[in-house]
Amino acid sequence: MTERTTCVVIGGGPAGMVTGLLLARAGVEVTVLEKHADFLRDFRGDTVHPSTLTLLDELGLGEKFDALPHSELTAAGFPQENGELMKLADFTRLKVAHPYIAMVPQWDFLDLLAESARKEPTFVQRMETECTGLVREHGRVDGITYRTSAGETGEIRADLVIAADGRWSLARREAGLVPREYDCPFDVWWFRLSRGDGEAGNMLLPKMRDRRFAVPLPRPDFYQVAYLAPKGEDLRKQGIEAFRENVTQICPEFHDRVHELATMDDVKFLDVRLNLLRRWHVDGLLCLGDAAHAMSPIGGVGINLAVQDAVAAATLLAEPLRRGRPTEAELAKVRARRLAPTLLVQGLQRLMHRTVVRGVMNGKRNGPPAPMVKAFARFPKLSYFPARLLGLGLRPEHAPAFARRAMEPVQR
Numbered sequence: 001m002t003e004r005t006t007c008v009v010i011g012g013g014p015a016g017m018v019t020g021l022l023l024a025r026a027g028v029e030v031t032v033l034e035k036h037a038d039f040l041r042d043f044r045g046d047t048v049h050p051s052t053l054t055l056l057d058e059l060g061l062g063e064k065f066d067a068l069p070h071s072e073l074t075a076a077g078f079p080q081e082n083g084e085l086m087k088l089a090d091f092t093r094l095k096v097a098h099p100y101i102a103m104v105p106q107w108d109f110l111d112l113l114a115e116s117a118r119k120e121p122t123f124v125q126r127m128e129t130e131c132t133g134l135v136r137e138h139g140r141v142d143g144i145t146y147r148t149s150a151g152e153t154g155e156i157r158a159d160l161v162i163a164a165d166g167r168w169s170l171a172r173r174e175a176g177l178v179p180r181e182y183d184c185p186f187d188v189w190w191f192r193l194s195r196g197d198g199e200a201g202n203m204l205l206p207k208m209r210d211r212r213f214a215v216p217l218p219r220p221d222f223y224q225v226a227y228l229a230p231k232g233e234d235l236r237k238q239g240i241e242a243f244r245e246n247v248t249q250i251c252p253e254f255h256d257r258v259h260e261l262a263t264m265d266d267v268k269f270l271d272v273r274l275n276l277l278r279r280w281h282v283d284g285l286l287c288l289g290d291a292a293h294a295m296s297p298i299g300g301v302g303i304n305l306a307v308q309d310a311v312a313a314a315t316l317l318a319e320p321l322r323r324g325r326p327t328e329a330e331l332a333k334v335r336a337r338r339l340a341p342t343l344l345v346q347g348l349q350r351l352m353h354r355t356v357v358r359g360v361m362n363g364k365r366n367g368p369p370a371p372m373v374k375a376f377a378r379f380p381k382l383s384y385f386p387a388r389l390l391g392l393g394l395r396p397e398h399a400p401a402f403a404r405r406a407m408e409p410v411q412r
Contacts (some may be wrong), residue, residue, distance in 0.1 A: 001152075001154040002155045002156075002157060002159070003033045003153065003154065003156045003157070003179045004154065004157045005029045005030065005124070005156060005157075005158050006029040006030065006158060006159050006160070006321055007023055007028055007029070007030045007031070007158055007159065007161075007321055008030070008031045008032075008033065008143065008156050008158040008160075008161050008225070009030060009031070009032045009143055009162045009164055009167060009200060010018035010033050010144065010161065010162065010163050010164060010165045010169075010170075011033070011034065011163070011164035011165035011267075011289075011291075011304070012032055012033070012034030012036075012039065012110065012125070012127075012172050012324030012375070013106075013110070013164060013166065013290075013305045014106070014109070014113075014289065014303045014307050014309075014310070015164040015226050015288045015289030015291075015306035015310045016032055016034075016113060016162070016164035016165075016288075016289075016308065017032065017110055017113040017117065018113060018306075018307050018310035018311065018314075019032075019162055019164060019247060019288065019310040019313055019314055020032040020062040020117050020123060020125070021059070021113055021116055021117040021120070021123070021397070021403075022121035022310065022311065022314035022315075022318070022400070022403045023122075023160070023314050023317075023318060023321065024117055024120035024122050025120055025399075025402055025403040025405075026150075026314065026318035026321075026322070026377040026402045026403065027122055027317075027322065027402075028122060028318060028322060029122045029123070029124075029137075029276070030123055031156060031158075031395045032117075032123075032124070032125050032126065033126050033128060033129045033130070033144075033146060034125070034126070034127050034128075034129070034133055035128065035129065035130035035131075035330065035377045036127070036128065036245065037127055037128050037149070038107070038127070039106065039110040041113075044325065045402075046103055046104060046105055046106050046109075046217070046219075046224065046303075047073075047101050047102075047103060047106055047217075047300030047301075047304075048065075048070075048101065048102040048303065048304070049101055049108060049300070049301070049303075049304040049305060049390065049391050049392075049394045050091065050094055050096045050098050050099060050100070050101070050245055050250055050391040050392055051100060051304055051307075051308065051391065051393055051396045051397070052303065052304050052307050053096075053097070053098035054096060054097060054098065054174045054396070054398070055307065055311065055397070055398065056096065057398055057407070058398060058399035058403075058404050059116070059399050059403060059404065059405060059410045060404070060405030060406055060407050061113075061116060061408060062407060063103070063407055063409065063410050064112055064408055064410055065078035065102075065112060067114070067410045068106035068108045068109075069102045069104070069105075069106075070102045070103055070106050070220065070397070071102075071159075071201055071202075071218050071220050072100040072101070072102055072103070072202060073091070073100055073101040073201075073202060073203060073204050074090070074091050074092050074099065074201065074202050074203065074204075074320055075087050075089060075090045075091060075092070075202070075203045075204070075383070075387075076088055076089045076204035076386075077089070077203065077204070077383075078205070078208075078312070078367055078368055078373075079205055079207070080367065080373065083158040083213060084377075085203075085205070086368065086372075086373050086376050086377060087376065087380065087383045088310050088368075088376060088383060088386050089277055089383055089390055089391075090380075090383035090384065090387050091383075091386055091387045091391050092342070093290060093383065094384075094391055094392065095303070095390065096391075096392070097396060099391075100202075100369075101204075101300065101391070102188065102225075102311065103217060103218065103219055106303070108361065109303075113255075114406075120170070123282075123290075125395070126146075126297075128148055128149035128150075128292070129146050129147075129148050129149075130146060130147050130148075131144045131146055131165065131171060132144075132145045132147050132153070132170075133143070133145045133169060133170075133174055133400045134161065134171060134174045134175065135155055135157065138357040139283065139384065140282075140283035141161050141175065141282060141283065141284030141285040142157055142158070142284060143155055143157035143158045143161065144156055144158070144161055144171070147298055147303045148278035155407060156369055159284075159321060159324060159325040159326070160284060160285070160317070160321060160325065160326055161284060161285045161286075161289070162198060162285075162286050162287075162313065163175075163285060163286065163287045163291045164189055164288050164289050164306070164310075165276075165291055166169065166288075166289070166290045166291060167273050167290040167291070167294035169287065169290075169291035171285060171287070171289050171291070172277070172283065172291050175257070175281075175282045175285050175287075176282070177277055177279060177287065177292070178213045178274050179275035179277045179281065180254065180275055180277055180278065181273065181274070181275045181355070182274040182346070182350060183276060183277075183350075184211070184231060184272050184273075184274045184296060184353060184360055185230065185231055185238050185353055185357055185358045185361045186228040186230060186231055186272060186353075186357055187226065187228070187229060187230075187231055187232070187233070187269065187270060187271055187272050188226050188227060188228055188269075188270040188272055189226075189227040189228075189235055189243075189267050189268070189269055189270070190217065190224065190225070190226055190227070190267065190269075190270060191261055191268070192219075192222045192223060192224050192225065193222060193223045193225060193254055193257045193258070193260055193261075194221070194223075194257055195218060195219065195220075195222050195223050195328060196261060197271050199218070201298055202218075204217065207251050208360045208366045208367055209249060209250050209324070210250075210363065210366075211229075211230065211360065211361055211362070211363045212227070212228070212229060212246055212250050212360070213227075213228035213229075213250075213251070213357060213360050213361070214226065214227050214228070214247065214250045215228070215256075215378050216251060216252055223254075225251075226297060226394045227246075227247065227250075227267075227355065228361075230361045231361075235264070235267070236264045236267075236269075239264070240261060240262070240263050240264050240266075242392065243261065243264065243267065244258040244259070244261060247261075254372060259288065270297070272296060272297065273294040274294060274295065274296045274346060274350070275293065275294045275345075275351060275389070276292070276293045276342065276346065277291075277292050277293065279331060279332075279335070280292045280331075280332075280334060280335040281328065281331040281334070281335070282328075283328050283331075284325070286313065286334060286336075287319075288309040288310055288313055289302075289305070289306030289308065289309055289310070290302065290306065292306070292309065292335075292342075293342050293346065295345070295346065295349065296346075296349040296353065297310045298348075298349045298350075298352050298353070299345070299348070299352075299390045300390075301345050301347065301349075301393075304393070305338075305341070305342060305345060305369075305393070307397075308338065308341065308393060308395075308396070308397040309334070309338050309399075310396070312337045312338050312397050313334045315400045316330065316333050316334055317330065317331075317334070318400070318402065323351075330343055331411060337395070338395075340394055340395065341394040344389065344393075344394045345390075345393065345394075346387060348390075350384070355372065356368050356369070356372075381387055394401055
């Protein structure tokens with residue numbers, strides 16, 4: 001079966017859902033494909049930064065988002081051996097309505113976007129529908145092939161295909177786009193532990209010791225913990241007892257709850273990648289988010305850069321899509337607009353990899369370099385600059401006029 005739409009978006013993550021919502025509000029026919037039946041998957045990026053919180057206000061969704069169960073991080077830093085804290089990023093220094101990072105389950109965030117998008121008459125959401133390839137005609141991408149969970153197959157022809165299908169993007173690979181890979185010294189093992197009443201939770205405090213690096217992320221009723229280990233080291237071979245011991249050594253405050261990790265099946269592995277496409281498009285196809293630039297977990301910026309890519313794409317391409325097929329020059333404008341912010345954040349991540357993470361992974365130290373600690377201790381206002389870069393980015397994207405709405409009330 002062959003169908004037709006104006007724009008088909010592959011992937012129902014943050015980049016895909018924001019693109020679909022904004023284009024639909026512009027009156028563009030858009031179909032978003034998501035291969036799963038729902039958005040319920042653990043250990044996806046759950047950090048929503050001030051730039052995205054401002055965007056949600058502009059879209060009229062801020063109050064609904066605020067009503068979701070979430071925690072708020074106002075600063076990030078490193079505990080020192082003398083008991084003091086080095087505050088690396090202080091989000092309260094930002095002059096914005098929401099000077100914090102909201103920790104919210106990504107499925108709640110995506111459900112909110114999907115609920116709003118479904119109100120638009122030109123929006124179609126296809127769950128349990130997986131892209132299986134690209135359709136080409138006259139030397140350009142002209143659509144996609146798909147398969148449903150029930151085994152049905154078909155084609156969707158479109159004036160534009162947007163690949164928002166993540167770091168292992170099938171569409172990117174089929175289009176012949178190959179990212180440049182940057183060195184990354186670690187992988188991440190995710191797990192959760194219970195959080196007691198009254199335990200502090202408004203600051204992100206990574207812990208480092210003996211070639212290990214743990215980042216407890218406080219959620220309303222549990223900790224989501226990122227355990228960083230040297231790249232390529234398979235912690236499953238050591239078994240759950242050894243893993244619990246390592247966690248307790250780094251985070252002794254968890255000694256009374258590591259038993260909640262029954263087996264290594266409770267620990268999820270993330271192969272960390274940091275890469276960037278030289279070109280984000282071919283004729284008829286545009287890559288956004290992780291499909292264009294996989295980000296390190298450092299700073300939790302992945303969702304927010306993906307969202308900003310989506311806003312830029314919708315802003316630049318809504319009118320060309322209303323007219324017909326966007327040209328390659330029009331597609332190239334998205335990369336031109338988003339490249340510098342992406343390079344700057346990736347540059348900061350690579351710097352943190354070299355100056356902090358690699359030193360820990362090599363066993364040379366258990367914290368940031370001494371000169372960095374001294375500089376931030378002597379000049380506390382330095383904490384504004386990492387907060388600005390991580391929280392807002394070099395070029396925050398704002399909702400275009402066609403997508404703005406009055407604030408939607410929360411249903412009680």
